[in-house]
Amino acid sequence: MHKKNKDSIVLTDGSCLIIEALARAGADAFIGYPITPANLLYQYGSQRMELMLSAPDEITTLQWMSGLSMTGKLPVTATSFPGFALMTESVNMAYMMELPMVIILVQRLGPATGTATCGAQGDLLLLNGIISGGHPIPVLATSDFEDCWVLAAKSAEIAITLRTPVILLTSKEEVMTHRSFNMKNLSDISPVVRKEYQSAQKYKPYAATNLVPDFIPVGQNKHQVRFNASTHDQAGILQHSTKEAIDNTIRLEEKITKRMQEFQYYILDEQEDANTLLVAYGISASAARSATSQLREKKKKVSLLIPQTMLPVQDIYLTKCLEYQKVIIAEESINNQFGRILFGQSIPDHVTCIGSIAKMITPEQIVEEVYL
Amino acid sequence: MSTNLLNTDSLPYCKGCGHDLIAKHTTKALEKLNYKALDVIIVTDIGCHGIIDKCLNTHTVHGLHGRSVALGAGIALGLNHPDKKIIVFIGDGGATIGLQHILEAARLNLNMTVMVHNNMLYGMTGGQTSGLTPYGFRTTTSYDGNPFGGYDLCGLLQSAGSSYACRILGIGDISDKLAVAIGTKGFSLAEVIEICPGFGMKLNPKRKLGEIAESSGRKPGEWINRRDKFEMPVTKKTNNLFERAPLIKKEFTHYLKQKTTILISGSAGEGIQLAATILSKASMRSGLSVTQKGSYPVTVGVGFSAAEVNLSDKHIFFHGITQPDIAIITSEDGLAYAKQRIKQMQNGMLIIDTSLEKPITKAEIVERDFRMVGAKYAALYAILYYALKTGVISTEAVFKTLDQEGLQDKFPLALIKDALVK
Numbered sequence A: 001m002h003k004k005n006k007d008s009i010v011l012t013d014g015s016c017l018i019i020e021a022l023a024r025a026g027a028d029a030f031i032g033y034p035i036t037p038a039n040l041l042y043q044y045g046s047q048r049m050e051l052m053l054s055a056p057d058e059i060t061t062l063q064w065m066s067g068l069s070m071t072g073k074l075p076v077t078a079t080s081f082p083g084f085a086l087m088t089e090s091v092n093m094a095y096m097m098e099l100p101m102v103i104i105l106v107q108r109l110g111p112a113t114g115t116a117t118c119g120a121q122g123d124l125l126l127l128n129g130i131i132s133g134g135h136p137i138p139v140l141a142t143s144d145f146e147d148c149w150v151l152a153a154k155s156a157e158i159a160i161t162l163r164t165p166v167i168l169l170t171s172k173e174e175v176m177t178h179r180s181f182n183m184k185n186l187s188d189i190s191p192v193v194r195k196e197y198q199s200a201q202k203y204k205p206y207a208a209t210n211l212v213p214d215f216i217p218v219g220q221n222k223h224q225v226r227f228n229a230s231t232h233d234q235a236g237i238l239q240h241s242t243k244e245a246i247d248n249t250i251r252l253e254e255k256i257t258k259r260m261q262e263f264q265y266y267i268l269d270e271q272e273d274a275n276t277l278l279v280a281y282g283i284s285a286s287a288a289r290s291a292t293s294q295l296r297e298k299k300k301k302v303s304l305l306i307p308q309t310m311l312p313v314q315d316i317y318l319t320k321c322l323e324y325q326k327v328i329i330a331e332e333s334i335n336n337q338f339g340r341i342l343f344g345q346s347i348p349d350h351v352t353c354i355g356s357i358a359k360m361i362t363p364e365q366i367v368e369e370v371y372l
Numbered sequence B: 001m002s003t004n005l006l007n008t009d010s011l012p013y014c015k016g017c018g019h020d021l022i023a024k025h026t027t028k029a030l031e032k033l034n035y036k037a038l039d040v041i042i043v044t045d046i047g048c049h050g051i052i053d054k055c056l057n058t059h060t061v062h063g064l065h066g067r068s069v070a071l072g073a074g075i076a077l078g079l080n081h082p083d084k085k086i087i088v089f090i091g092d093g094g095a096t097i098g099l100q101h102i103l104e105a106a107r108l109n110l111n112m113t114v115m116v117h118n119n120m121l122y123g124m125t126g127g128q129t130s131g132l133t134p135y136g137f138r139t140t141t142s143y144d145g146n147p148f149g150g151y152d153l154c155g156l157l158q159s160a161g162s163s164y165a166c167r168i169l170g171i172g173d174i175s176d177k178l179a180v181a182i183g184t185k186g187f188s189l190a191e192v193i194e195i196c197p198g199f200g201m202k203l204n205p206k207r208k209l210g211e212i213a214e215s216s217g218r219k220p221g222e223w224i225n226r227r228d229k230f231e232m233p234v235t236k237k238t239n240n241l242f243e244r245a246p247l248i249k250k251e252f253t254h255y256l257k258q259k260t261t262i263l264i265s266g267s268a269g270e271g272i273q274l275a276a277t278i279l280s281k282a283s284m285r286s287g288l289s290v291t292q293k294g295s296y297p298v299t300v301g302v303g304f305s306a307a308e309v310n311l312s313d314k315h316i317f318f319h320g321i322t323q324p325d326i327a328i329i330t331s332e333d334g335l336a337y338a339k340q341r342i343k344q345m346q347n348g349m350l351i352i353d354t355s356l357e358k359p360i361t362k363a364e365i366v367e368r369d370f371r372m373v374g375a376k377y378a379a380l381y382a383i384l385y386y387a388l389k390t391g392v393i394s395t396e397a398v399f400k401t402l403d404q405e406g407l408q409d410k411f412p413l414a415l416i417k418d419a420l421v422k
C-alpha cells in the first residue's frame, strides 16, 4: 500500500469513498432498496458494481445476497436501522452459513423510523447482541473519509477471510456530507484473493482450517456443497445437538473472537503525562479530533482513542480506559453504548459520557468536559 | 434403492406423507431430463420437506422459514447458467410467509423451479392454518374448518409473470408433470396438493384430494405466460466513481482569516444546493478546505432548502454548525427555517433578500434584492455578493467554477454581474 505524492483535490462524500473502496477490494454485487440516509450508497452501488439489482424489500435483499455469496460473489447492501431490523434473521442465517458479505449500516435517529434525516449513534448495543447465542459479528466504524476508504476495503477482506457477514457502521452525517478531500491520502486497494478448495478429496463444507471452512461455490461440478442455517455437522447436515454439530456452533464464536485479533483497528494518539483520555468513534470522532487539537493548542495535555474495530470489542480499549484518571466517551446517544459494552452496567466513576440526540456533539462540549 | 440424485429410497417422512412422492418424482423428473447431481441445487425451506438434504446427492441449501425462494433466486442470479437447475422445496406455510419472494422471482422470470408441498397446513409446527388452507378444511387452529379461503397461488403467479405454473394432485406418478415445470426456461412452479397424515388426514377424515381441490375452486391445471428467458440486465457502469468527481486545482487566492461557517437558506427548487456547491468549489479553487451538507424536508420539491458550508485554511475535523458566522437568506421558506439560529447570532453577517422581514439579531444585516434576477438564480447572486462583500474569495473563482462545471449558460450571468456592481 503506498500513497501518491501529487495533490488531487476533489469535492466528494463518504458514500462515494466507501463504494469505490469496496469495489476495488473485490465486492462485485450490490443489492439495494431505498432507505434514507443510505440512498447515496445505493446510487453509487448501482453505478459501480458489476451486478446491481433492486430488491423489493429488506429480507429479499439479504436472501439474494446470501444466494449470490454462495456462488462466489461478494455482495454489499446499505441500510439504516428500520431496514436492518428486518434483516436480522437473515443476517443470522448468513452468519450460520458462513457467507461473506458487507452490510453498510448508516445510523439515524430512532426508535423505529425516528427521524430519517437526522444522524445518530444508537445502534451499537443492538449490534452487540444481534446474533442469537450472543456470538460476535465483526463491526468496523468509520471515523473520517480515510476510514471510509480503508475500513470499507478491510470489511471486504474480513468478510472473505473469515467467511462472515461484516457490518460497516457509519451515520447520516458521515455518508451525506461533502468535503474537499485530497485523494493522494488514499492508499492503493487490491482485490481480496479468495482461495477455493482445491483438494480432490471429498469436500466437507464446514470442516475448518484455522477456524474458517474452505470455500467452494455452489453449483460447480467437482464437489457437492451444502449450506445450512440450522444446527449442522461438518458435512452441512442438519442435526439436533450432536457433539460435532455443537462443536461447529462453538467454532463460529471462536472464529470471530480469535481471528478478529488479526483485524484490530484503532487510532491511539497519546500525549505523555496526559491524564485525560478522550474516546470517540464514528461521527463523534470528528468532534473529539477537533477538541484534541484545540486543547493541545492551549497546552492542555490530552490523549485520544478512536476505536475502529468496534466488535468484537478489543482488550486495549478497556486497558487504556483503566490507565487514565479521567476518561470521556463522546457518543451521539443518551446511554453511553460503547461504555456499557466496555464496562457493563457498572461504569467506573472516572469514566463520563458526553451524550446527545438529534444533534452532533460539538468540540466545545468535549473541551468543556475536559476542564470540569 | 438409490438413484443418481437420491442416496436412499427410505425418506424421513411419516408413512403416507405426500412429501415422499414429491421428492422421489422431482428427482425422477430431473433424471428424465438428464440432469447430473452436481448440476442441481436444491434449496429447502423450513418444514418437514426440509429434512430431505441428507438424502440428496445434489448441492443442498437449507434456509429459513418462507425465505427459500429468495435464497434460491440469489443463487440463480449468481450462477446465471442455463445448464444449472435451481429447485426450491417449500411448503404451503413457507409459501404464505414468503409469498412476496415467490411473486418477485416470477416477475423477474428467474431460471428456477419451485415445488410447493401444499398439504394445506403447517405440518412440522403442529398442523396450523396457512394461507393456502382451503375454506372449510380443518386444522389444529381451526377445528371448525378454515373460515377463509386460500390463495389461488397459480393464478397469482400468472399475473406476476411466471413462465409456467401448474397445480397437480399428489397421486401416482407425477414425474412427467414435474418435468414440464423443471424443463421450463425461466420461472416455473408446481403446486402439488397432498395430505399430511399426521394432521390433515386425522382432522379431515374421509376427505379426498380431488374433492378438496374441486370444492375449494383449486382444480389442477396449467398457467402459462410466453416470456423470454431471464437475461441479466446490462447497464452502463463506471470502473472508477472518482471519474465523476473532477479534480479542483488552486488557481486563486483567498483572504479568509479564520474558519467561517455559512448557512444558505432558501426554497426548494431555487438552486440552494447548487449555489452551495459552487461556493464550495470556488473556495477549494482558492485553496480552502470545505465541508458542505444539505438539509431539506422529505418532500424535496416544496418548503425550505438549506446548505451548511464550512470554510477554513486548515483541515476541518468537525463539520457541524450551531451558530453560523454568515447567514444567506433568499426566500420566505429559507427565513422560516433559519430564523431561530439567526436570532441567536451574536456577531457575523446576515445577508438577506430585501423583500423579507429582518429578524432581530446581533449580526450585521446586509440586504439586497437577490430575487430580482429570478427566484432560481437568487442563491447564486447571493453567494457572489458574499464573495464581493467580504472578499474572502474572489468572484472570479466563482465564475471560473461555473465555467468549469459547464453552468455558464444555466444562469443569466450578464444580469447578475450587472446587479452585483450596482
Ligand code: SF4
Pocket: B012, B013, B014, B016, B017, B018, B019, B048, B119, B123, B124, B195, B196, B197, B198, B199
Ligand atoms: S407431520 Fe405431516 S407433513 Fe410432516 S412428515 Fe408427517 S405427514 Fe408429512
